[in-house]
Amino acid sequence: MTREMRRVTLLIFAMFxxxxxxxxxxxxxxxxxxxxDGRNPRSLYDSYKTQRGSILADGKLVAWSVKTDDKYQYLxxxxxxxxxxxxxxxxxxxxxxxxxxxxxSYLSGKNSSQFFEQVNSLLSGNPLAxxxxxxxxxxxxxxxxYEALGKLTGAVVAIEPAxxxxxxxxxTPGFNANLLAMHNTTVANNNYQSLxxxxxxxxxxxxxxxxxxxxGSVFKIVVASAAFESGKYKPSSKLPNPKKFKLPGTTTxxxxxxxxxxxxxxxxxxxxxxxxFSCNIPFAELGIALGQDAIAAQAERFGFGKSFxxxxxxxxxxxPTGMDDAQTGLSSFGQFNDKVSPLQMxxxxxxxxxxxVLMQPTLVNSVLSANLAVLDRPxxxxxxxxxxxxTASSIKDMMVAxxxxxxxxxxxxxxxxxAGKTGTAQNGPGQPYTLWFTGFAPAENPQVAVAVVVxxxxxxxxxxxxxxxxxxxxxxVMKAVLNK
Amino acid sequence: xxxxxxLQRASHVIKDQTDPHxxxxxxxxxxxxxxxxxxxxxxxxxxxxxLYAFELAQVQLSTIAKLTPEFFMLWAPIAVLSVVFHVVxxxxxxxxxxxxxxxxxxxxxxxIAEIYRLDIAKTIAGDTxxxxxxxxxxxxxxxxxxxxxxxxxxxxxxLRRYVYISMIIGVALLLxxxxxxxxxxxxxxxxWISVAGLTFQPGELAKIALTVxxxxxxxxxxxxxxxxxxxxxxxxxxxxxxxxPILMIWLASLAILVLQRDLGTSLLYFGLFLVxxxxxxxxxxxxxxxxxxxxxxxxxxxxxxxxVGGRFDAWLNPFSDLHYKADVNSxxxxxxxxxxxxxxxxxxxxxxxxxxxxxxxxxxxxxISSLGEELGLVGLFAILGLYLLLVSRGLRIAFNHTDDFxxxxxxxxxxxxxxxxxxxxxxxxxxxxxxxxxxPFLAAGGSSLLANWIIVALLLRISDSLKAESPKVKALA
Numbered sequence: 018m019t020r021e022m023r024r025v026t027l028l029i030f031a032m033f034x035x036x037x038x039x040x041x042x043x044x045x046x047x048x049x050x051x052x053x054d055g056r057n058p059r060s061l062y063d064s065y066k067t068q069r070g071s072i073l074a075d076g077k078l079v080a081w082s083v084k085t086d087d088k089y090q091y092l093x094x095x096x097x098x099x100x101x102x103x104x105x106x107x108x109x110x111x112x113x114x115x116x117x118x119x120x121x122s123y124l125s126g127k128n129s130s131q132f133f134e135q136v137n138s139l140l141s142g143n144p145l146a147x148x149x150x151x152x153x154x155x156x157x158x159x160x161x162x163y164e165a166l167g168k169l170t171g172a173v174v175a176i177e178p179a180x181x182x183x184x185x186x187x188x189t190p191g192f193n194a195n196l197l198a199m200h201n202t203t204v205a206n207n208n209y210q211s212l213x214x215x216x217x218x219x220x221x222x223x224x225x226x227x228x229x230x231x232x233g234s235v236f237k238i239v240v241a242s243a244a245f246e247s248g249k250y251k252p253s254s255k256l257p258n259p260k261k262f263k264l265p266g267t268t269t270x271x272x273x274x275x276x277x278x279x280x281x282x283x284x285x286x287x288x289x290x291x292x293x294f295s296c297n298i299p300f301a302e303l304g305i306a307l308g309q310d311a312i313a314a315q316a317e318r319f320g321f322g323k324s325f326x327x328x329x330x331x332x333x334x335x336x337p338t339g340m341d342d343a344q345t346g347l348s349s350f351g352q353f354n355d356k357v358s359p360l361q362m363x364x365x366x367x368x369x370x371x372x373x374v375l376m377q378p379t380l381v382n383s384v385l386s387a388n389l390a391v392l393d394r395p396x397x398x399x400x401x402x403x404x405x406x407x408t409a410s411s412i413k414d415m416m417v418a419x420x421x422x423x424x425x426x427x428x429x430x431x432x433x434x435x436a437g438k439t440g441t442a443q444n445g446p447g448q449p450y451t452l453w454f455t456g457f458a459p460a461e462n463p464q465v466a467v468a469v470v471v472x473x474x475x476x477x478x479x480x481x482x483x484x485x486x487x488x489x490x491x492x493x494v495m496k497a498v499l500n501k
Numbered sequence: 502x503x504x505x506x507x508l509q510r511a512s513h514v515i516k517d518q519t520d521p522h523x524x525x526x527x528x529x530x531x532x533x534x535x536x537x538x539x540x541x542x543x544x545x546x547x548x549x550x551x552l553y554a555f556e557l558a559q560v561q562l563s564t565i566a567k568l569t570p571e572f573f574m575l576w577a578p579i580a581v582l583s584v585v586f587h588v589v590x591x592x593x594x595x596x597x598x599x600x601x602x603x604x605x606x607x608x609x610x611x612x613i614a615e616i617y618r619l620d621i622a623k624t625i626a627g628d629t630x631x632x633x634x635x636x637x638x639x640x641x642x643x644x645x646x647x648x649x650x651x652x653x654x655x656x657x658x659x660l661r662r663y664v665y666i667s668m669i670i671g672v673a674l675l676l677x678x679x680x681x682x683x684x685x686x687x688x689x690x691x692x693w694i695s696v697a698g699l700t701f702q703p704g705e706l707a708k709i710a711l712t713v714x715x716x717x718x719x720x721x722x723x724x725x726x727x728x729x730x731x732x733x734x735x736x737x738x739x740x741x742x743x744x745x746p747i748l749m750i751w752l753a754s755l756a757i758l759v760l761q762r763d764l765g766t767s768l769l770y771f772g773l774f775l776v777x778x779x780x781x782x783x784x785x786x787x788x789x790x791x792x793x794x795x796x797x798x799x800x801x802x803x804x805x806x807x808x809v810g811g812r813f814d815a816w817l818n819p820f821s822d823l824h825y826k827a828d829v830n831s832x833x834x835x836x837x838x839x840x841x842x843x844x845x846x847x848x849x850x851x852x853x854x855x856x857x858x859x860x861x862x863x864x865x866x867x868x869i870s871s872l873g874e875e876l877g878l879v880g881l882f883a884i885l886g887l888y889l890l891l892v893s894r895g896l897r898i899a900f901n902h903t904d905d906f907x908x909x910x911x912x913x914x915x916x917x918x919x920x921x922x923x924x925x926x927x928x929x930x931x932x933x934x935x936x937x938x939x940x941p942f943l944a945a946g947g948s949s950l951l952a953n954w955i956i957v958a959l960l961l962r963i964s965d966s967l968k969a970e971s972p973k974v975k976a977l978a
Contacts, residue, residue: 018905021780022912026896028776029916032923033889037882039930043842044878051843056825056836059844059856086625088856 061109065089070124070147070387072104072116074154080104080117085200093117093198098191099163102172102222103154103380105329106194110205115222116150116380119328123148123384123392130392146387153182153382161497162187165490171452171471172223174363175494178463180397181367181376183327184498186360188227192219223472226332226358230470233442233483234295235362235453236351238369238412239336240304241292243315245408247307252289252411256299264343265305271346273297274441292415293423295439297350304349305342312336312349318403319365320375327360327378334361351442362455363468365403369416370436370463373409375400417460425454427488430496434460437491439483449474454487458495465498467491538599539591545603546587549610550580556614556852563853564621575617575637579610582644589648594965597651598898601964604891605942605957608884609640609950612943614852615864615871622858632864632945639947643954650958657962661906664717671710672753674703675770679760702939704766705952708773708917709959715774716909719781723905727782750774751791755798762808764799765924765936771795772920777913781905816934834861838870838929842881849877864945866937869929885926888941892919898964911963914956 043051052060068091072080079100082091093107105115113121122128126135126147135145162173162185175185196208212219221227244250258278261270273279279286279296291299304312316322316336325331334357337348347353360378368375377398384393404412416436419425428437437456444451452475457466468491475486557572583606590597617633624631660667677694694701719726754767775791778784803810811830818824819832819839826833837860844855857863857871864871873881895915899908918941925944928935939949 018780018783018908019900021783022896022899022908025776025780025912025916026893029889029892029896029919032919032927033885035932036885036923036926036930039927039932040842040873040878040881040885043839043930044846044873044881048843048846051840054820054840057840057843059840059859062856063844088626 062088064125064127065091065109066144067091067126068144068146069093069107070126070149072124072150072152074100074103074152074156074159077156079152079154079156080107080194087200089200092200093194095194095198098193099160099187100154100156101191101194101219102188102224103152103159103186103329104194106192106197108197108205108209109200110202111197111209114220115329116152119326119330120150120381120384123150128392131386134386134388148384148386148392150384151382152380153177153184154186154380155184155498158185158494158497159187161185162490162494163189163191165493166469166471169471169475169486170217170223170473171469171475171487171490172359173467173469173490173494174224174359175465175467175498176363176367176376176378178367178370178457178466179376181378182382182397183378183380184465185494186224186380188221188223190215190217190219222329223359223470225327225329225360226334229332229334229356229358230451230453230472231442231444232351232355232357232362233440233451233453234297234351235365235438235440235455235468235483236349236355236357237292237295237300238365238416238438238455239316239319240300240307240312240349241288241415242319242369242404242408242412243307243312244288244303245411246315246404247311250288250303252415253287255285255287256291256302258284258286259298262298262301262346264301264346266341267343269343271297271301289415289418292438293418295419295424300350301346305346309338309340309345309348312345313338315404318375318401319368320361320400320403321357325360325378327380329380331360332358334358351440359468359470361468362453362470363466366436366455366457366468367463367466368403369409369412370457370460370466371409372406373402373404375403413460416456420456425456425484425488427484428454428456428492428495430458430492430499433458433495433499435492435495436460436463437488439488441482443479447479449478450481452481452483452485452487454483454491456491456495458499465495467494469494539587539595542590542599542602543587545600546583546606549603549607550576550583552607553579553610553614556611557617559852560614560618560621561853563851564618571617575613575633578637578641579606579613579644582641582648586644586648586651589652590961593652594961596967597961597965598894600894601891601957601961604887604894605954608887608891608942609954611872611884612868612940612945613637613640615857615868615875615943616945618853618875619858619864619871621853626858635947636945636950639950642947643950646951647954647958650955651961654962656966657907657910657959658904658966660713660910661717661720664714664721667710667717668714671707671714674707674710675753675757675766677703702946702948705939705946705948706955708769708921709914709952709955711770712773712777712910712913712917715777716906716913719777719909720906723781726778726787727784748794751794751798754795755802759802759806763937764809764812764934765928765938768795768924768936769917769921769938773913773917776916776920777909780912781909812934816931819931834867835929835931835935837861838867839931841870842873842930845874845877845880847878849873849875849880851875865939866925866935866944867929868940868943868945869926872943884943885922888918888922892916892922894964895960898960898967901967902963907963907966911960914960918953918956 069082071078079096082093085092105117107113107117124147126145158175166189170189172188173185176183192212197205199205260278261272263270273296279299280290280294286299313336321334321336324333337354344353348355377400379395381395383391386392413436416438417434420428420435420437425437425439428435435458440453442451452471455468457463469487471486475481554576557575561568561572613636616636620631620633694703754771757767775788778787803813815824815830815832819835824832825836841857841860852875855874857874860867860870892915895911899911902908921938921941924936925938925940927933939946941953
């Protein structure tokens with residue numbers, strides 16, 4: 018019997034050995050792939066154990082986490098819809114967007130700069146707390162921007178020209194991030210679906226280019242900059258002033274917006290007046306004369322063709338390539354296939370306001386750990402000289418004139434010299450216009466550069482125009498910055 | 502000094518060298534001396550109770566961040582009864598194995614701590630179906646019955662007189678879940694009976710009765726079973742009439758598989774029987790034939806019966822959405838168990854730090870994945886090490902005993918714990934298809950605790966009887 022019992026003993030050892038092997042396979046060798054399986058929510062639940070850091074704007078809490086009794090431990094809460102384009106959402110059901118996504122490693126405490134806190138938490142057993150993000154956003158300006166847009170579909174970006182700090186970044190319609198952050202995933206999913214199915218797409222961040230817009234006349238700033246930078250033109254340079262202009266190589270005529278001559282009935286018009294009255298024909302002539310390469314180079318120096326991490330990633334604005342002269346002419350007053358984001362247009366105005374120096378736009382002032390150690394404080398980054406100081410000064414004077422005695426008159430603020438330019442872009446036959454204003458104030462000491470887009474014609478189809486709908490919004494935002 | 506002198510013993514050993522079989526037995530006796538120090542046992546019990554307190558404290562502090570009176574209510578009954586058990590052993594079985602009680606106690610208390618930890622998670626989720634205190638009550642009852650067995654039963658040898666009564670009791674217990682009115686089906690398996698609101702899994706107690714029957718029957722019939730009949734295809738087959746019991750057990754196991762819908766239980770009894778008949782007769786042909794008929798029976802069942810085949814498919818491809826989201830034989834529980842264990846990794850999340858409550862019926866079938874998640878791979882190795890140690894203590898008792906009935910009984914009782922652990926843990930870790938058995942000592946459930954503590958009591962009783970038989974070993978010790 019002893020021999021048989023030995024074999025049985027061996028069998029038992031073999032059985033337990035196979036269990037040990039299987040357990041090692043599950044808990045060691047295959048553990049990572051099992052944890053990565055989409056049906057395994059445990060690592061997500063682990064992340065809920067950390068009290069996620071807050072998002073603050075000038076001392077005002079914009080997003081924060083509160084303790085709950087359920088398995089997720091903390092619930093993410095948001096102040097109001099005005100900030101939705103900035104914060105994005107943090108959702109069990111639908112993931113993260115906005116700052117919640119871009120700075121997730123800091124907010125969740127997983128950033129490598131939080132290493133010592135992580136070790137401390139492991140040793141002490143105290144739960145790890147995420148770092149807080151302090152935004153450059155001025156909450157009053159943000160609120161004003163969001164409310165000024167109101168029921169219109171559109172976006173506002175306001176930048177401090179000297180630093181690139183973003184003071185307001187609003188997109189309408191906004192959304193209530195609390196509806197997506199709730200822990201009942203069924204309800205959160207339903208809320209998400211109802212946002213997605215809306216035709217006015219609240220989840221698109223129009224400020225940084227979830228969709229891009231035809232710039233219309235605001236693009237004339239870029240063309241004028243290219244002209245002055247070429248050295249061949251100055252604001253007083255004169256261009257032919259016909260009533261209508263046949264695009265080269267086509268039978269198509271283009272007109273100025275009033276279908277008359279630009280400014281006066283004189284045979285020639287200066288570039289300064291063409292911008293002040295926002296005339297299309299002189300800019301088509303100017304653009305064709307400069308050539309698309311010169312305009313493209315200027316556009317790139319303003320940031321076209323590049324995405325910016327602010328740290329939300331913006332969509333690159335587009336100036337077309339491979340155009341014939343007719344297309345170049347159209348694109349020179351912001352038609353054809355020019356596509357820009359409000360962020361990009363605000364950067365153009367900010368560079369003009371800042372003596373030609375373009376600053377990297379940013380939403381983040383600083384990132385502070387739970388015990389208030391500075392983990393990150395981005396310094397102001399120059400992206401280079403977009404235009405010379407002289408060109409910037411010339412463009413500024415022209416934009417001041419456009420507001421004070423031109424067609425961008427609704428940008429005026431009493432007692433403040435405002436530089437600005439409106440735009441009214443066509444989107445094809447029967448399609449509602451896209452309405453623009455971009456500019457800065459005060460012109461002599463710029464504190465804010467702003468771009469406003471109103472999509473979908475502002476509900477007025479082809480009857481609305483930039484100075485009517487977009488300029489008043491920009492004026493309110495600039496006033497909010499200057500009056501504080 | 503009583504017993505043979507050193508010289509006599511030496512000559513005895515030398516003389517025995519002529520027969521290699523005897524010498525190995527004697528070496529076994531000389532080396533595998535069962536430690537009998539009750540003091541060691543006392544120290545280990547003290548240690549295990551301290552560990553239990555630590556586990557409960559960790560559960561409470563990491564989940565509700567405070568210690569409540571529940572801590573003491575969970576700890577004290579077990580502490581008192583295990584000390585009483587130890588005292589009973591001191592007076593009634595002073596030579597009994599000193600590791601069995603502490604090991605079983607360590608597993609049992611760890612199980613209670615994890616079940617209580619799951620209770621807290623359930624309470625937070627608003628679930629009122631709790632098991633922690635029930636488990637403490639059952640463990641207390643099982644401990645009490647355990648020391649009563651040691652106390653009131655002077656020797657295990659009396660069981661030999663009730664071999665056929667054991668068989669009848671065993672078969673009756675096994676078949677009772679199929680009776681009308683009392684039979685109860687849970688999770689598709691008909692393994693429970695329900696009397697006056699109390700549910701009971703009679704198969705757990707049947708494993709003791711049947712082990713007693715197998716041991717008694719095989720000791721009596723081993724010679725005729727070992728005898729060779731005709732040669733078929735070059736294989737020496739036993740005589741046809743001796744194949745009767747194998748066929749009977751095979752049919753009974755298949756009946757369990759088909760009627761009670763549980764592969765684990767049928768595998769447990771059939772495996773137990775094969776090992777015991779192999780040890781008793783020394784004939785591997787029983788194992789070969791037995792595995793062949795059981796395998797073909799199970800294969801046929803898998804082809805014919807959907808629920809067997811479905812479980813088999815879910816075992817092979819648990820991650821496919823077809824099985825994961827299936828209404829019947831879903832692999833959801835298995836896969837979530839694997840996810841939980843992966844979450845625990847090597848070091849585990851600590852008691853109270855994981856999400857074992859995400860696995861359905863985590864407190865019974867999947868207590869191992871709960872512990873794997875919270876104690877990690879190291880914790881699981883330690884738990885399996887404890888089982889292996891417990892089983893090997895039983896095997897040592899079998900090796901050391903000279904009486905064949907005692908040998909067979911000890912190896913049967915040890916093997917049934919080993920095989921059950923293998924089937925359950927193997928089911929959770931995908932070594933074998935998932936079945937409806939409970940993890941010995943760890944899982945929530947009164948019948949299982951009761952049966953396994955009686956097994957421990959019997960092994961203690963058998964180990965104590967070694968003293969009377971082998972003064973030689975005692976003298977050497």
